[in-house]
Structure formats: C-alpha cells, structure tokens
Amino acid sequence: MAALTVFTPAYNRAHTLGRTYASLCAQTCKDFIWLIVDDGSQDETAALVQSWQQRDNGFAIEYIRKENGGMHTAHNVAYENIRTELNTCIDSDDRMPPDAVELILDKWEKVRKQGYAGLIALDADFDGNVIGKGFPEGMQETTLSGYYAGGGFGDKKLVYRTDVINSVPTYPVYEGEKYVALAYKYRLIDQQYKLAVLNRVVCEVEYQADGHSTGMWREYLRSPRGFAAWRRVCMQYPTSWKRLLVDCMHYVSSSILAGNRYFIEESPRKVWTVLCTPAGALLALAVRKRIRK
Numbered sequence: 026m027a028a029l030t031v032f033t034p035a036y037n038r039a040h041t042l043g044r045t046y047a048s049l050c051a052q053t054c055k056d057f058i059w060l061i062v063d064d065g066s067q068d069e070t071a072a073l074v075q076s077w078q079q080r081d082n083g084f085a086i087e088y089i090r091k092e093n094g095g096m097h098t099a100h101n102v103a104y105e106n107i108r109t110e111l112n113t114c115i116d117s118d119d120r121m122p123p124d125a126v127e128l129i130l131d132k133w134e135k136v137r138k139q140g141y142a143g144l145i146a147l148d149a150d151f152d153g154n155v156i157g158k159g160f161p162e163g164m165q166e167t168t169l170s171g172y173y174a175g176g177g178f179g180d181k182k183l184v185y186r187t188d189v190i191n192s193v194p195t196y197p198v199y200e201g202e203k204y205v206a207l208a209y210k211y212r213l214i215d216q217q218y219k220l221a222v223l224n225r226v227v228c229e230v231e232y233q234a235d236g237h238s239t240g241m242w243r244e245y246l247r248s249p250r251g252f253a254a255w256r257r258v259c260m261q262y263p264t265s266w267k268r269l270l271v272d273c274m275h276y277v278s279s280s281i282l283a284g285n286r287y288f289i290e291e292s293p294r295k296v297w298t299v300l301c302t303p304a305g306a307l308l309a310l311a312v313r314k315r316i317r318k
Contacts, residue, residue, distance in 0.1 A: 027085070028130055030112040030187070031121070032060040034099035038117035039068040041231075046077055048120035048229075054127035055083040061117075062103050065093030095203030097196035097251075100210075104191055111143065113184040118231055125227040129184055132223045142218030143185040145169065149226040156180050156230060164222050168215040169208070174264035182228040189214060197254050204248035206255040212262055245312045249283035261293040273297045277305020282312065 031049065035042055042061075049059055063070050071090065078086045091102050100114070111133060115121060132144055145167065148156040157179010160172075167175075169183065193213040196205045245252060256276035263269035273294060280288030292298040 027056050027058045027109050028111060028133075029057040029126060029184075030060050030103075030107045030109045031057050031115050031126075032062060032103040032107065032112060033115055033117050034062045034064055034096055034103070035066060035070055035117040036064040036093065036099075037066045037068045037070070039066070039070045039073050041118040042070065042073060044120050045115060045117060048122070048125075049084065050082055051123045052084075052121065052126045053124050054130060056130060057126050058085045058087060058109060060087045060089070060103060060106065062099040063088065063090040064095070064099045065091065093203075094198065095205075095248075097205040097207060097209075098198055098203075100207060101195045101198070104187070104195070107187050110187060111184055112187050112190065113182065113227075115228055116230070120229050122226060122229060128223060128225050128227055132221065133184070136221040139221070140218070141166070141186075141221045142189045142214050143183065143220055144223045145172065145220040146182045146184065146223040146225060146227040148180045148182050148228045148230050151229055151231055153226070153229075155226065160222050160224050164224075166219045166221055168219055169211045170215045170262070170264050174268075180230065183211065183220070184223075184227075185214070189218060197251070199248070199250040199254075202248035202251050204244045205251040209255050209258055212258050216262055242312060242315050245279065246282060246316050249279040250285070253279040253283060253285070253288070257291070257293055260297070269294070269297065270301065273301040274304045274308060277302050278308035278312065281306060281309040 061074055074088045089102060158177050193210050196209055253276055256272045259272040289295055289298050
C-alpha cells in the first residue's frame with residue numbers, strides 16, 4: 026500500500042490536467058496513488074485519464090466520475106475512497122515540484138508518532154514565488170486558523186492523515202448549491218490537532234479565470250446556505266473578536282440571501298447575530314447589487 030494519495034478534483038480541465046500528470050510522473054518518489062475525481066466534466070477528461078492508466082507510470086491512477094456538484098462534493102467522494110495514511114489535494118491546474126512527494130514522506134516519517142493531523146507546507150506560483158507569506162522562522166507546528174490569525178496569508182498546501190480528515194463531518198451538501206468552503210473541515214480539525222510545518226514548496230499553482238479563487242461575489246448569491254454553514258463553524262470557533270464580528274455579519278447576509286427565517290435560532294452566537302443583523306442585511310443588498318452590474 027502506498028503511503029500517500031494525491032487527489033485531484035477535475036471539472037472540464039483536460040487542457041490543464043496534463044501538466045499535473047507530467048509533474049507526478051517526474052516525482053523522485055513514486056510511493057503514492059493519484060486519484061482523479063471527475064466532477065461531471067463534459068470535455069475529454071475521462072479519455073485522457075484512461076490513456077494514462079494504460080501506461081507504466083510507476084504509480085497507480087484511480088478515476089471516479091460523479092455528477093457535478095462542486096469542489097466540496099468532490100472532496101467528500103475523495104475522502105470516502107482514500108485508503109492511504111496520508112492525502113493531499115493537488116488541483117487540476119497545479120503541479121508538484123519533482124521532490125514534493127519525497128519531501129512530504131520524509132517529513133512525515135520524522136513526526137508521524139507525535140500526534141499531528143498532518144503537515145502544512147508552501148505553495149508557490151509557476152515562477153517559484155511563495156504564495157502569500159511564508160512561515161515564521163523556527164515555527165515547527167501550527168493550526169491552519171492559528172497561522173492566519175497570527176498574520177499569515179496566502180494559500181498553503183495541506184497534507185492530512187486520512188483518519189483525521191474523516192473524523193470530522195463531511196462537507197454539507199445543499200440542493201442547487203455548489204460551494205462550501207473547504208476550510209469547513211480544517212477549522213473543525215484545528216480544535217483537536219496541530220499540523221507539523223514543512224517549510225518547503227510542494228505545490229505550484231496557477232489561478233484560472235474560471236476557478237474557485239475568482240467570482241466569489243457570484244458564489245455568495247448562488248450558494249448562500251453553504252456560506253452560512255461555513256460561517257456558523259467560524260462563529261463557533263472564532264480566532265478573534267473582530268473576526269467573530271465579520272463572520273456574524275456574513276452569516277446574517279448569507280441567511281437572508283438563502284431566505285432562512287430561522288437564522289437567529291440556528292446561530293451559535295445568538296446575541297451577536299441579533300446585533301449584526303442590520304449590517305448583514307445591508308451586505309445582502311450589496312451582494313445583490315454587485316451581481317446585477
């Protein structure tokens with residue numbers, strides 16, 4: 026059994042998935058499985074993956090096709106099917122440096138008996154520039170929310186123990202919606218575990234114009250119940266009072282956009298929610314106005 030599953034949610038990414046595949050073929054360590062979760066693609070993704078499966082790659086390639094439901098539902102399917110000790114998500118437009126798997130497994134071998142949920146490592150762009158802010162000198166461990174609360178920013182690559190990622194609830198699925206923040210699970214894990222810091226780049230990213238990193242205003246309107254679910258988790262486990270205020274306001278806004286009349290009753294912070302209702306209502310109006318433009 027391989028030690029690591031690299032899983033890739035893919036939706037109409039046949040034009041970029043090849044570079045992900047090429048980067049995996051170039052790995053100095055092939056002790057991993059590549060799992061592609063096809064989120065209902067209408068392009069040549071299936072045929073492309075099938076052609077790769079017929080080659081001697083040095084690693085196994087698994088393919089699962091599902092009905093289109095959004096990134097978080099692809100993650101749910103991946104976690105249901107991963108059998109290795111560790112897993113990490115590499116998006117269908119990203120690639121891994123040649124030593125990435127080797128770095129991950131070498132680091133894990135050193136810390137695996139210390140009770141960590143996994144590893145947190147660096148992302149970089151295709152020119153080698155670290156995304157956002159790196160880790161403070163000497164940092165050996167952190168939680169994801171603790172890293173950001175301490176002034177960190179920018180996407181980081183997460184490598185989780187599969188038993189830990191499956192120990193918290195799956196991403197909620199709402200009919201007609203296709204977005205729930207992936208950090209929904211990560212915040213819950215943060216309450217019980219820390220991550221060991223791997224201060225090396227293990228993923229190179231290129232943000233696509235039609236990817237999840239863009240168009241978030243439209244997602245607010247399209248997936249309000251998903252956003253409200255994420256804000257409830259943030260309100261339950263706030264990283265600061267200022268952040269709690271922001272999350273309450275967004276929770277109110279998303280609840281109004283979802284037409285949920287019971288949002289105060291369902292809130293984990295009822296008094297704060299009442300106080301933030303006027304601001305949240307204004308934010309809901311602002312979202313609708315912005316999308317009309």
